[in-house]
Amino acid sequence: MFNLFKKKTVTCKKCSAEVSEKSLKDNLYICPECNAYLRMGAYERLDMVCDKGTFCETDGDLTSLNHISFPGYDDKLADAAEKSGISEAVICGTAEIDSMPCAVFAMDSNFMMGSMGSVVGERLTRLFELAAEQGLPVVGFTTSGGARMQEGIFSLMQMAKVSGAVKKHSDAGNLYVTVLTDPTTGGVTASFAMLGDIIIAEPNALVGFAGARVIEQTTGKALPAGFQRAEFILEHGFADAIVERPVLKSTLANILKIHTCKARR
Amino acid sequence: MENTAYDRVTAARSSQRALGGYYVKNLIDDFIELHGDRRFGDDAAIVSGIGYLDNQPVTVIAMERGDTLEDRMKRHFGCPTPEGYRKALRLMKEAEKFGRPVVCFIGSSGAYPGIDAEERGQGEAIAENLYEMMTLKTPIISVVVGEGGSGGALALGVGDTVIMMENAVYSVISPEGCASILWKDSANAPEAAEALKLTSQDLYDFKVIERVIEENGKSQEEITADLKQAISEVISQKQKLSIEELLAERYDKFRKIGVYK
Ligand SMILES: [Zn+2]
Numbered sequence: 001m002f003n004l005f006k007k008k009t010v011t012c013k014k015c016s017a018e019v020s021e022k023s024l025k026d027n028l029y030i031c032p033e034c035n036a037y038l039r040m041g042a043y044e045r046l047d048m049v050c051d052k053g054t055f056c057e058t059d060g061d062l063t064s065l066n067h068i069s070f071p072g073y074d075d076k077l078a079d080a081a082e083k084s085g086i087s088e089a090v091i092c093g094t095a096e097i098d099s100m101p102c103a104v105f106a107m108d109s110n111f112m113m114g115s116m117g118s119v120v121g122e123r124l125t126r127l128f129e130l131a132a133e134q135g136l137p138v139v140g141f142t143t144s145g146g147a148r149m150q151e152g153i154f155s156l157m158q159m160a161k162v163s164g165a166v167k168k169h170s171d172a173g174n175l176y177v178t179v180l181t182d183p184t185t186g187g188v189t190a191s192f193a194m195l196g197d198i199i200i201a202e203p204n205a206l207v208g209f210a211g212a213r214v215i216e217q218t219t220g221k222a223l224p225a226g227f228q229r230a231e232f233i234l235e236h237g238f239a240d241a242i243v244e245r246p247v248l249k250s251t252l253a254n255i256l257k258i259h260t261c262k263a264r265r
Numbered sequence: 266m267e268n269t270a271y272d273r274v275t276a277a278r279s280s281q282r283a284l285g286g287y288y289v290k291n292l293i294d295d296f297i298e299l300h301g302d303r304r305f306g307d308d309a310a311i312v313s314g315i316g317y318l319d320n321q322p323v324t325v326i327a328m329e330r331g332d333t334l335e336d337r338m339k340r341h342f343g344c345p346t347p348e349g350y351r352k353a354l355r356l357m358k359e360a361e362k363f364g365r366p367v368v369c370f371i372g373s374s375g376a377y378p379g380i381d382a383e384e385r386g387q388g389e390a391i392a393e394n395l396y397e398m399m400t401l402k403t404p405i406i407s408v409v410v411g412e413g414g415s416g417g418a419l420a421l422g423v424g425d426t427v428i429m430m431e432n433a434v435y436s437v438i439s440p441e442g443c444a445s446i447l448w449k450d451s452a453n454a455p456e457a458a459e460a461l462k463l464t465s466q467d468l469y470d471f472k473v474i475e476r477v478i479e480e481n482g483k484s485q486e487e488i489t490a491d492l493k494q495a496i497s498e499v500i501s502q503k504q505k506l507s508i509e510e511l512l513a514e515r516y517d518k519f520r521k522i523g524v525y526k
Contacts, residue, residue, distance in 0.1 A: 062525050062526070063526055064525060064526075065524050065525055065526055067524035068461075070460050070461075071460055072447075118522075118524050118525045119523075119525045121523050122523050125520065147415070147416070147437045147438075148437075149438045149461070151524075152437055152460075153436065153437060153462065153463065153473050154473075154522060154523055154524060155437050156416070156419055156437040157419075157473060157519060157522040158523060159395060159416060159419060160419060160423050160522075161519045161520055161523065163392060163395035163396045164395075164396075164399040164516050165520075166396060167399050167400055168516070171400065186416070187415070187437075189389075189392070190391035190395075191391075193388070193392070194386075194388050194392040194393070195396055208388065209378075209382075209383060209388035209391070209416070210376070210378035210379075210382070210383060210387065214378045215378045215379060218377075218379065219378075219379055221380060223380060227380070228383060232384075236385070236386065238386045238388075238389055
């Protein structure tokens with residue numbers, strides 16, 4: 001997409017407007033020209049909703065191994081780390097949202113399309129276990145191309161592992177809120193993205209399991225307009241609400257609050 | 266005979282191969298098929314019901330692709346829709362209520378990629394199964410009999426013990442899909458199959474599965490008898506555990522999978 005480290009202007013992928021990096025950031029990465037929701041990095045997401053200075057990263061030192069000696073994976077990992085400037089496709093930690101403590105995670109599509117391998121699975125599992133232990137709600141942003149094929153069966157099994165940890169967290173009576181962002185697909189949709197007590201989607205975010213091209217090839221049918229977009233997901237009953245970025249933090253805060261409030265006077 | 270990883274893929278997909286329906290017919294006595302997800306419909310790609318395995322009451326959930334072309338179309342060639350996964354979960358819950366072990370047979374290229382399947386929440390249906398199976402209070406035995414295709418296979422694969430037939434495969438992505446992403450050409454599927462490490466031996470070495478049923482050099486009758494014995498043994502082992510022990514072991518087993526530094 002665009003590299004925030006090398007240039008000071010960013011090109012909108014929808015309308016091609018050249019927007020200064022600073023004004024884009026101030027506008028929560030919504031294109032001022034066409035209103036498109038541009039993709040955000042994990043730290044920018046966390047910045048947007050966490051109280052200033054409260055985010056404390058967990059397990060940032062876990063890094064991936066090419067355990068099955070998959071061709072080209074080592075280079076891909078090195079390349080992803082260099083280009084994205086982050087350590088893996090999910091960043092986890094604890095933070096406060098409107099002074100309410102919670103566990104948070106944000107996936108990042110700049111790191112190998114946000115694909116889930118062992119490190120993504122392990123960081124998330126540890127986060128849910130920590131949150132279960134400390135009685136913290138989890139708020140998480142998803143964006144992913146799915147399971148990371150370079151880790152073979154290990155990446156597939158992360159779906160079960162993380163889902164198990166989500167269950168453990170839930171059975172202990174804790175709240176989990178997911179925010180589906182563009183794009184959330186494949187094995188992430190088919191595991192923790194769809195397991196939130198409350199599921200929020202960003203406007204127009206692509207959310208689905210199977211890829212559009214595979215569906216077209218298999219069925220020979222043209223896909224309907226808006227297929228697998230947030231509005232489609234809402235209409236079919238798989239998201240609770242579509243929330244705009246400017247009110248996302250306050251919406252999350254209200255959700256957290258009502259889950260901790262006994263009775264309001 | 267089968268040597269390369271792709272030979273196994275071919276064997277697992279063979280139209281001659283014994284899959285879920287065969288094993289339901291040949292392993293389960295007095296089988297009663299139970300239909301429908303009680304939500305929307307009944308998915309023919311999943312055959313499920315109750316019966317006896319070696320006199321032990323079990324709930325059976327099997328992927329089935331069908332025989333004739335017409336039958337196969339009706340079953341989407343064994344690729345389940347959300348209704349199939351929801352039917353499976355409904356019957357697992359019923360099994361839990363009556364303390365009956367669950368036996369799942371996996372053999373399909375994956376969850377059905379259809380417009381309607383997406384409209385009815387294919388991702389949500391799979392996720393829900395992973396989530397609920399992790400704490401289902403009765404033993405679950407999953408057997409990969411054919412092609413274990415990605416999340417659509419895993420949705421029946423959260424077992425206390427996962428058994429694989431020797432020539433079955435189990436993978437995060439099809440070799441063709443992997444090859445077209447990696448080399449822009451699905452003709453490189455044999456190389457992709459090798460790279461994905463998807464054979465029963467690979468998965469056994471990785472401790473992702475617990476048992477392999479030998480097939481090569483054996484008749485189908487012998488294979489079926491060996492599988493029956495293996496499932497029976499696992500069920501009696503798991504029945505000796507308390508529910509707390511069973512669930513703790515299941516969680517830990519999946520909890521440990523993953524390689525990182
Ligand atoms: Zn724009």
